[in-house]
Amino acid sequence: MTSIGTAPRRATTPRTVPAWMILALACAAQFMVILDASIVNVALPAIRGELGFTATGLAWVVNGYLLAFAGFMLLGGRAADLFGPRRMLVSGLVLFSAASLAGGLATTPGVLVAARVAQGVGAAMMAPATLAVINTFFTEPGARARAFGAWSAAGGVGGMIGAVAGGAITTGLSWRWVFLINVPIGALLITVALTALAGAHTGRREPLDLTGAVTGTAGLAALIYGVMRSADHAWLSGQVLVPVLAGLLLLAVFVVVEARFADRPMMPLRLLRIRGVAVGNGMLLLFGGITIAMWYFSSLFLQNVLGFSALQAGLGQTPAAVTFMLVARGSAALLPRTGVRPLVLAGSAGFLAGFGWLSLAQADSAYLTGVLGPTLLVAAGIGLTFPTLMAAATADAPEGDAGVIGGLANTASQVGGSIGLAVLATAASGAAAAGTPAALADGYDLVFLIAAGLGLAIALVSFLLPRRPRG
Structure with a gap:
């Protein structure tokens, strides 16, 4: 349709x-x-x-x-x-x-x-x-x-x-x-x-749903702005709570407009009745926290705990980047034969093992055994999971809705990352109040344990996905 x-x-x-x-x-x-x-x-x-x-x-x-x-x-x-x-x-x-x-x-x-x-x-x-x-x-x-x-x-x-x-x-x-x-x-x-x-194709020559465009875009921007403000202000402060609530209210108005009043909605809600789209995007929200924990907080661990420079930290994460790239290409080749769920479960196992191992890292840990080994496991999990979820969340889209489905999938991942960054940063700072390398390590270890929990949640939700996205 x-x-x-x-x-x-x-x-x-x-x-x-x-x-x-x-x-x-x-x-x-x-x-x-x-x-x-x-x-x-x-x-x-x-x-x-x-x-x-x-x-x-x-x-x-x-x-x-x-x-x-x-x-x-x-x-x-x-x-x-x-x-x-x-x-x-x-x-x-x-x-x-x-x-x-x-x-x-x-x-x-x-x-x-x-x-x-x-x-x-x-x-x-x-x-x-x-x-x-x-x-x-x-x-x-x-x-x-x-x-x-x-x-x-x-x-x-x-x-x-x-x-x-x-x-x-x-x-x-x-x-x-x-x-x-x-x-x-x-x-x-x-x-x-x-x-x-x-x-x-040159499009459908339909008018843009301006009301939906304004409420949806403003709602997302206000929500993300409020979440970003949590880096400097308490979650219940006006600086955070006001834009977050405004964003949620605007998004609620957006849903009502799209469902009841828009002749040609910007985001047709019928697309969320496609199981792969709905569940895939929900999993991409969770996945955003995984990627933040991996790339952002492991980099901070290298710099703030092990004393790496920013450039050294980037080089230190390069083996994980190469692993991700190779595994992502391989998982894409496997997807038509295995379907979605086996790859997501295998990726989640990588998250659980890698983040669990990474949560044991301390200020005196060696790079090779404390960081490199577990980040390779997590990177392999991301390589198995990310292209699989993107395929699942977009594969059943009608051709004329491919753009908005792609936008929704990207939005879910980005919003999940923004919320994940704010929540995980709060958890890390609370556990690392002393500010010493040992205290900072404890804060980052808590982040990695939370990320392992997100990996488990992704594994459980994967049972709601269709076995194979339809071509």
């Missing part, structure tokens, strides 16, 4: 455009989107020194991007359905590249933060469009599963090498090139997209 309106045309890519080029385009765009969420972190001290940021203002160089990215993702997904994935991917690349240029040339804090917000909006246009491209051009189940594996690996590696790339660029060139490097890469991807996706 598709939404009301003119049915979208199937992709008619010219035979001269190979499938690998389309997949490479989707993977490169996703890599770029995720890379920019982390590559700036290492450059923050240099940015603060040159532009004169306050400590509070500096956080919004990161938060501005993440807030816009997660808040606008659902809208970006629906726009890909209405206006076509090619148009949205190209438009997102143009905005992302232009904002990167503005950020690289910024001379004031306000300009840089505004550029980061614009980058986040561009990323929110690009990410669901890449999933729509995969769903549109890779219709055979095996090929689609392999494409999801490559896409997942590209995003995961992009997030992992951010610290290494940011450190190398900032040290060897300037913090400005963390942004400026996106400009030539974006120009290349725009050229490829215009050529490779020339046969993609």
Whole structure:
């Protein structure tokens, strides 16, 4: 069943455009989107020194991007359905590249933060469009599963090498090139997209559900903003509670509008009656906490407990990134034969074993036995689970709703990560009040135990998933 309106045309890519080029385009765009969420972190001290940021203002160089990215993702997904994935991917690349240029040339804090917000909006246009491209051009189940594996690996590696790339660029060139490097890469991807996706459907020519767009986007943005504020304020303080409650209220209004009043809803609620979509997105919310515990808190353990520099921590996590990439590609190849549940259960076993082992790490632990071994297990679990959940959450989407389904899946993962970061950071700080390396280790160990619990929850919820996503 598709939404009301003119049915979208199937992709008619010219035979001269190979499938690998389309997949490479989707993977490169996703890599770029995720890379920019982390590559700036290492450059923050240099940015603060040159532009004169306050400590509070500096956080919004990161938060501005993440807030816009997660808040606008659902809208970006629906726009890909209405206006076509090619148009949205190209438009997102143009905005992302232009904002990167503005950020690289910024001379004031306000300009840089505004550029980061614009980058986040561009990323929110690009990410669901890449999933729509995969769903549109890779219709055979095996090929689609392999494409999801490559896409997942590209995003995961992009997030992992951010610290290494940011450190190398900032040290060897300037913090400005963390942004400026996106400009030539974006120009290349725009050229490829215009050529490779020339046969993609051009949308449904329906009007956008403006009420749903405003309430949904504002609700997500307010909720995520409130969660971000919990890093500096108590959960029951007005600074956190007011935006969180406002966000929840707006999201409730959004659901009512979509269910009762919208002729052509931005997020058709009938899609949530598809079991893979509903359960898959619920699991992606839990999975967001897993990824935060793995990449963010293990990096903090390396730096704050074992004394690694940011660059050394990035290099220390590289074996896990390589493991994730290899396992993600392998799990994508297995998915058509095994179905969803065995891979999710195997990944959850990796979470339980890896995080359980990691929770034993102390201030005197060795890197090889205290961190490397368990993070390899967790990375293997992520490689088994992430592409599988993304495939399960999007595989049954009607073609004309591929964009919004992709936006929903990305939103679930991002919102889960934001909430997971806030909750796990609160748990870590409460257990590490003394501030010594030993106390910090205890705080991070609690985070890893909670993450093991999330892995167990994912295993249990997996029994609600369909055995195999339909192609």
